[in-house]
Amino acid sequence: MIVELITTGSELLLGQIVNTNAAWMAQKLNEIGFDVCYQTTVGDNRARMEETVRHALTRANIIITSGGLGPTRGDITKEVCADVFGRALSLNEECAERLKENFRRREKEMTENNLRQAMIPEGAKILVNHAGTAPGIVLEEGDKVIINLPGPPHEMKDMFTRSVVPYLAEKFGLDAVIISRVLDTYGIGESQLETKIQDLILAQKNPTLALLCRPTGNIIRITAKAKTRSEAESLIAPVESEIRSRVSDFIYAVDDEPMEEIVGKLLKEKRLTIAAAESCTGGLFTSRLTDVAGASEYVKGSIVSYTLAVKEKALGVKKSTLDEHGAVSEQAAREMAEGARSAMSSDIAVAITGNAGPSPSEGKPIGLVYVAVAGERGTVCEKNILSGKRAQIKFSASQSAMNMVRRYLLGEI
Amino acid sequence: MIVELITTGSELLLGQIVNTNAAWMAQKLNEIGFDVCYQTTVGDNRARMEETVRHALTRANIIITSGGLGPTRGDITKEVCADVFGRALSLNEECAERLKENFRRREKEMTENNLRQAMIPEGAKILVNHAGTAPGIVLEEGDKVIINLPGPPHEMKDMFTRSVVPYLAEKFGLDAVIISRVLDTYGIGESQLETKIQDLILAQKNPTLALLCRPTGNIIRITAKAKTRSEAESLIAPVESEIRSRVSDFIYAVDDEPMEEIVGKLLKEKRLTIAAAESCTGGLFTSRLTDVAGASEYVKGSIVSYTLAVKEKALGVKKSTLDEHGAVSEQAAREMAEGARSAMSSDIAVAITGNAGPSPSEGKPIGLVYVAVAGERGTVCEKNILSGKRAQIKFSASQSAMNMVRRYLLGEI
Numbered sequence: 161m162i163v164e165l166i167t168t169g170s171e172l173l174l175g176q177i178v179n180t181n182a183a184w185m186a187q188k189l190n191e192i193g194f195d196v197c198y199q200t201t202v203g204d205n206r207a208r209m210e211e212t213v214r215h216a217l218t219r220a221n222i223i224i225t226s227g228g229l230g231p232t233r234g235d236i237t238k239e240v241c242a243d244v245f246g247r248a249l250s251l252n253e254e255c256a257e258r259l260k261e262n263f264r265r266r267e268k269e270m271t272e273n274n275l276r277q278a279m280i281p282e283g284a285k286i287l288v289n290h291a292g293t294a295p296g297i298v299l300e301e302g303d304k305v306i307i308n309l310p311g312p313p314h315e316m317k318d319m320f321t322r323s324v325v326p327y328l329a330e331k332f333g334l335d336a337v338i339i340s341r342v343l344d345t346y347g348i349g350e351s352q353l354e355t356k357i358q359d360l361i362l363a364q365k366n367p368t369l370a371l372l373c374r375p376t377g378n379i380i381r382i383t384a385k386a387k388t389r390s391e392a393e394s395l396i397a398p399v400e401s402e403i404r405s406r407v408s409d410f411i412y413a414v415d416d417e418p419m420e421e422i423v424g425k426l427l428k429e430k431r432l433t434i435a436a437a438e439s440c441t442g443g444l445f446t447s448r449l450t451d452v453a454g455a456s457e458y459v460k461g462s463i464v465s466y467t468l469a470v471k472e473k474a475l476g477v478k479k480s481t482l483d484e485h486g487a488v489s490e491q492a493a494r495e496m497a498e499g500a501r502s503a504m505s506s507d508i509a510v511a512i513t514g515n516a517g518p519s520p521s522e523g524k525p526i527g528l529v530y531v532a533v534a535g536e537r538g539t540v541c542e543k544n545i546l547s548g549k550r551a552q553i554k555f556s557a558s559q560s561a562m563n564m565v566r567r568y569l570l571g572e573i
Numbered sequence: 574m575i576v577e578l579i580t581t582g583s584e585l586l587l588g589q590i591v592n593t594n595a596a597w598m599a600q601k602l603n604e605i606g607f608d609v610c611y612q613t614t615v616g617d618n619r620a621r622m623e624e625t626v627r628h629a630l631t632r633a634n635i636i637i638t639s640g641g642l643g644p645t646r647g648d649i650t651k652e653v654c655a656d657v658f659g660r661a662l663s664l665n666e667e668c669a670e671r672l673k674e675n676f677r678r679r680e681k682e683m684t685e686n687n688l689r690q691a692m693i694p695e696g697a698k699i700l701v702n703h704a705g706t707a708p709g710i711v712l713e714e715g716d717k718v719i720i721n722l723p724g725p726p727h728e729m730k731d732m733f734t735r736s737v738v739p740y741l742a743e744k745f746g747l748d749a750v751i752i753s754r755v756l757d758t759y760g761i762g763e764s765q766l767e768t769k770i771q772d773l774i775l776a777q778k779n780p781t782l783a784l785l786c787r788p789t790g791n792i793i794r795i796t797a798k799a800k801t802r803s804e805a806e807s808l809i810a811p812v813e814s815e816i817r818s819r820v821s822d823f824i825y826a827v828d829d830e831p832m833e834e835i836v837g838k839l840l841k842e843k844r845l846t847i848a849a850a851e852s853c854t855g856g857l858f859t860s861r862l863t864d865v866a867g868a869s870e871y872v873k874g875s876i877v878s879y880t881l882a883v884k885e886k887a888l889g890v891k892k893s894t895l896d897e898h899g900a901v902s903e904q905a906a907r908e909m910a911e912g913a914r915s916a917m918s919s920d921i922a923v924a925i926t927g928n929a930g931p932s933p934s935e936g937k938p939i940g941l942v943y944v945a946v947a948g949e950r951g952t953v954c955e956k957n958i959l960s961g962k963r964a965q966i967k968f969s970a971s972q973s974a975m976n977m978v979r980r981y982l983l984g985e986i
Contacts, residue, residue, distance in 0.1 A: 173609050175599030179592050182614070186588030196586050197621055201595070201612035208610055208632075215628060219621075340589070351644045351684040361646065371645055372584060373725060383587075436877075442863025443856025446877045450855030453931045453963060455879070461887070462877035464849075464859045470874040470917055474887070504883055518866045527679070545679045548704060551864055552727065 164220035168227040193336030227311030229294035242281035252280040344413040346377035427458040435506035436462040437496035439513040475499030497534035577633035581640040640724030642707035655694035665693040757826040759790035840871040848919035849875040850909035852926040888912030910947035
């Protein structure tokens, strides 16, 4: 069963609002095993909307629209879809009564145009709107189905859950569930990652494999379709472990658990505290750590040293180090980490120093970032060359530092 | 000129990510007078993508795609569009060189599949990617144009602004312009704001007025349509000054200039340096300050004091103050600001201490945040009661602190 979602409304076309309805419906439909193959957005223009619906019927079995069921002249979705199936509209007494009742309850006066919402195409199934006034519509013609849902997200979602899912289940049967498992990696490029699992990607059927770039790192998504959730999970399991056997070093999370939460959990488990010395990240690393509720259990603090003076005074970095190697150097990073550790008497301390751009400094290239982690087992330092604009470099540097802490805590470095 | 946007990728179809690219492009295209009449999303399926592109060509003059330009086998947008126009792809030496250089710079190993990004359809215009590796493509055929842009938002936006807008302007000319003027406010509620300008909102025609809530504060958008930019601007000017005459105290920026840039400019102008002492914001305030290129000219550093010990040791907050008033108090905020100022010998210092949640601490309610600014003119402190979840409270606290610095620098407090 191929589904096309058609979202209508000029605010979508003008980009004044982001299309969250399409994403939400797509996710729900996929969860119950329906393939959404197309999403189309069109404005409240009769000719264009009609052409869009007619074309959708040539490539999809189930068409679900959202938007354009309101009381104004601009709301034409229901009429257009009825036309396409050659159905006339007439006033539905039940709907009219429900409308009037709704207005009585809210002590609002009902204007004539509101009755447009009670105009129903012949032969339509009516979906009661429990969150608003516009009823939803189901039109069946041969093996094709058009479902009209309201545009306001809370109305659409309520109607979708209450009425659309049961309808689809009854009419088409829910013969499958689709579930995804995401493996979050850090420190390996997309192309390198693909090379390592290319054979699996080429051989993919069910489950399918997808590689995606995220600011947090590249992710591998394993998606399986099966009769039951547990069946789907058991299809995913062997593929996941095969992938893990090849790139385990780079996998830091599953299903997009944020790095800061993973680091936080490790620190809690091991009852360790952390401090930081940040230069190019300007506080971002510690801010992300403290995004996690309960971070005060393990975060002692951070010194953002944006000047040489602060590096010397607050972190005790040797003047000679800064003179000989510069602030963006392995030596400086190591001394910053050790300085932060003793200044805030934490078990572990991280230092991040680099050049976030926009221009080279100390003759050091943009994106060059040193990260050092100091702890009981001594101090380790890694060199990163990060790409992107200032904000991306800052974020990548913070992510890279978190990943180093994670590996340090796990004894991997 | 009718534009159709085609966004590709299974993560969009599956609803795993919301389609922000389509909204962003639609907005930009509308601003320069192009009508986006259709937005279509299709997966990385060759047959379906090709059908979608062919159909788009029957109803639009300009087709802009985003996504599917990566190095992997799943990335097929460029090939599909080239096929539709019957163009062969071949390796473009310049693109290949740029790719290799990019990898060299990042000291990353380049795998073979990366070269797929340097395969260019014959007769294509190449759009250089300044934010990533995949070049953009422009294909012209008769009066039809297909433009392929990368999927990662920061790459797409950079390329759209640098290359697509100038290209469209030159090729099609811009017959009407729609421009918006945004007035950014802080410290005034939406309803209060509406009350102050209600008569203008009711009387609106061209320009139109819109009030929108943003995490950064409420904004007023004035949008005018005219033949020329200067005409549109002269429609906006009188409305803007009328609004300013009513709510000038709350307007801190125009056209969404970030607060951190405004504060940075003021500090530069006045040749003053700044330091911070952050508790509940965990470094976010200083991180935002340092998002601005050249921040090192005026940012000395910050001490993120997440524990009482650090507040005492690094900032010299009196133990008696913490005992009597607690860390979330006006007294602590003042001492933190003054401590940061002397510790990092800055002209101005800010302190932020509060409870970001999720649970009350020291019996202080969630959202209670004290901000103090210390400088030559003495120390001022303000109490904020902020709402929302932890992340929102952190951001609002940082925004409120920036606004206080701005007002302090302007002599308003």
